[in-house]
Amino acid sequence: MRAHYLLAGAALALASSLTAQTVTTVLSNGTTDTRYDMVILGDGYVASEQATFNADVNTFLTALFQKSPYNIFASYYNVHTVFRASAQSGADRPDETPPVFVNTAYEATYNYGGVDRCLYIQNTSIALADAALAPATEGRVIVMVNDTRYGGCAATFAVSYNGSQMTEVQAHELGHSLGQLADEYDYAGQTYTGPEPSQPNITTSPTGQKWNLWHGTQGISAFQGAGYNQFGLWRPRSNCLMRSLGQALCRVCQENIVKITNSVANVITWTTPATASVAVQRPNVQQFSFAHFVPAGNNPIIEWEVDGNVQLGQTATTFFLNSTQVTLGNHTVKVTIKDQSDRVRLDPQLVMHESHSWVVSVSDPSLAQLRIPSMTNNLVLVNPGTTVTLSPTVVNDGPAVAGAFAVEFFLSNSPSAWTTQDTYLGKIDVAGLNNGQQVLLQHTTQLPWSLPLQIMYIHAVVDRINVVAESNETDNEIARVILGQAGPCNTGLEFQDPLTEPFAGSISLAAGGTLHPTVIAPCANPTSALYLIAWTGSGTAPGTTLGPGLLLPLNVDALTQIGLGNLNGPIFGSFLGVLNAQGVGQAQFTLPPSLAIPTGPTHFATVLLGSTTLFTAVSNPIQLTLLP
Ligand SMILES: [Zn+2]
Known part of the structure; x- marks a missing residue:
């Protein structure tokens, strides 16, 4: 008979451990992604004591939400319980005589770590697995232990007994686990x-x-x-x-609980439009709205911004953007709600603020609409200094006629982005394009001597400076890939300046402006390679012979003398210099305000100077027209 009872007991324990956990949401204020989700487990409650567990939870929550700051921020929390019946009631009391050991779901014990009133659970992996059954958890879990002996402790779990001081003990332990607070005793x-x-x-x-x-x-x-x-x-x-x-x-303790709660909660619960991107056509007015749960008593401040500019007087949960009062193209509309709770005074992380942004694309369907649906390039594998031909097709899809505009070309290492700091490959001026018309253009340009040996992208951009009003200003660009190959061992000279073609035939410079003639000599020995950049106002032919097979493509004249006489001065900066380890030397030409200058084109060319032979190499000429 005795064996029979033991078997029955084992079967009962097994059945109990296999009992499905009961998951209940006891407090629901909103979706789990917007709230702080508390999870409460029970240990030492047998199946028939589930009602006791439910009552303990209810008693604790009722008391907790009467305490500050939980009372103020009650709507920020959801509370879920996961009940797993224990085989036996109570918790282990290993420090009593005789010691008491009971079989419970999470093996709660007193005298945890040798501190008699520290009540903590030993089977944390099962407790974590059970907590994970809740709809959501913030990683900190409350455990109610069905034992009358005073005790509690907190780390990942906030653990309390369920005796007369349960609510105080558990609120204190929650201060540790949720609030990350220290004991002050x-x-x-x-x-x-x-x-x-x-x-x-x-x-x-x-x-x-x-x-x-x-x-x-x-x-x-x-x-x-x-x-x-x-x-x-x-x-x-x-x-x-x-x-x-x-x-x-x-x-001080309340402040940290509030900040942690707010760093988890998302007080903006919905927005309209619901999508992050919004397309608005003139002359429509677009409405933006949102809902939040910051308590009115915290005097929240609402701020709307358009492109970073605060919209004065706009403090409601709804904002209207008049598409005729902003430029065409993309804008950012942003709303920020600032919780002014008196419980928080130091908030460097701005956890009491929450924002939502929309990207708004404003278009005008009555305007012209330029875009580049395609572009071909005649070469993909290219050497430095190679001449390429680019053939973009430009379309005007809009109902209005487009006046004169330009298509410009940039060399960038990004497939998706270009800037005016990238190498400029020139432009084509287009007189105009009728509505519905398309045109195939052709642009031949020389790539720079400094072309890197890597994948690069040539971007064609139509109407970069927006002289044509378009219904959509965000689709004016296309890119083609090229692959830079090792170049010839020549000595090259090019401009390296924004919006300046390296070998511009028509570049001009106004008084006070600067340009950077740059020597590219990848095969020169940089330890001894001096370069000298010369200037002329009388053309590149017939040029000046410097030695056998060395024809400097400039005619020596008065400007050449001025250049040589003022080397490395304020006008001819670094016109005489040493190439760096990459064989590059960059000079700076600054046009002074009152220089008596020729009206026609001028030219620069460079010569490399050696130690045994005076002149070792000459470059191509580059052209510059000075403006008075
Ligand atoms: Zn305190």
């Missing part, structure tokens, strides 16, 4: 000597500098005795729930 005679604690509510500073924004509020100052030490640690207030049960949480 101390043990007589102990002195702290460690580093500054990470928790916000204890400090090694006798003046309590850590919470200086709270000094003078509700008795907050600095009181010695905290974090288990009578000396060497200070707490914010003479008393607090983190020091003694039955006390309110001090404002």
Whole structure:
């Protein structure tokens, strides 16, 4: 018979452990992605005590949401319970005589870590797995233990007994787990000597500098005795729930609970439009709205911005964007709600603010609409200095005629982006394009000597400076890939300036302007390679012979003499220099305000100077027209 009873007992325990866990949402304020989701487990409750567990949860929550700051932010929380019946009631009491051991779901025990009233669970992996059955969890889990002996402890789990002081103990433990707060009580005679604690509510500073924004509020100052030490640690207030049960949480402790709660909660619950991108056609007015759950008592401030500019007077949950009052193209509409809760004074992370943004594309269907549906290039594998032919097709899809515009070309290392700092490959001027018309253009350009040996992208951009009003200003670009190959061992000279073609035939410079003639000599020995850039106003032919097979493509004249006489001065910066390790030398030509100058084109060319032979190489010429 005895064996029979044992078998029956084992079968009962097995059945109990196989009992499906019961998941219940006991407090639902909104979707789990917008709220802080608390999860409560029970340990030491047998199946027939599930009602006791439910009652304990109810008692705890009722008390918790009467405490500040939980009362103010009650709508920020969802609470879920996961009940797993234990085989036996209570918790282990290994420090009693005789010791008590019971079989429970998470193996809760007193005297955890040798502290008699520290009640904690030993089977945390099952507890975590059970907590994960809840609709959501923030990683901190509350455990109610069905035992009358006073106790509680907190780490990942906030654990409390369910006796008469259950609500106070559990609220204190939640201060640790949710609020990441330290104990403010101390043990007589102990002195702290460690580093500054990470928790916000204890400090090694006798003046309590850590919470200086709270000094003078509700008795907050600095009181010695905290974090288990009578000396060497200070707490914010003479008393607090983190020091003694039955006390309110001090404002310093409340602040951290509020900030952690807000860093998890998303107070903006819905927006309209629901999509992040919004297309608006002139002359329509677009409405933007949102809903939030910041308590009215926290006096939230609503701020609307368009392209970063705060819209004065717009403080409602709805905002109207008049498409005729913004430029065509993309804009950003952003709303920010700022919780002004008096529970938070230091918020460098702005967890009390929440924003939502929309990208708004404003178009005008009555305008011209230029785009480049395709482009071909005659070469894909290219050497530095190669001449390529680019053939873009430009279309005007809009109902209106497009006036004169330009198609410009940039060399970029990005397939999707170009800037005016990228190498400029020139432009084609187009007189205009009728509605519905398309045109195939052709542009021949020389790639720079400095072309890198990698994948590069030639971008064609139509109407970069927006002289044609278009219904859509965000589709004016196309890119083609090229692959840079090793180039010839020649000595090249090119301009390296924004919006300037490296070998421009028509570049001009106004008084005070600067340009950067740049020498590219990849095969020159950089340790001894000097370069000299010469200038002429009388053309490139017949040129000047410097030695056998070395024809400098410039005619020596008065400008050449001015250049040589003022090398490396304010006008001819670094016109004489040493190539760097990559064989590059960059000069700077600055046109002074009052130089007597020729009206026709001028030219630069460079010559390399050697140690045994004076002139070792010459470059191509590059042209510049000076403007008075
Ligand atoms: Zn406190």
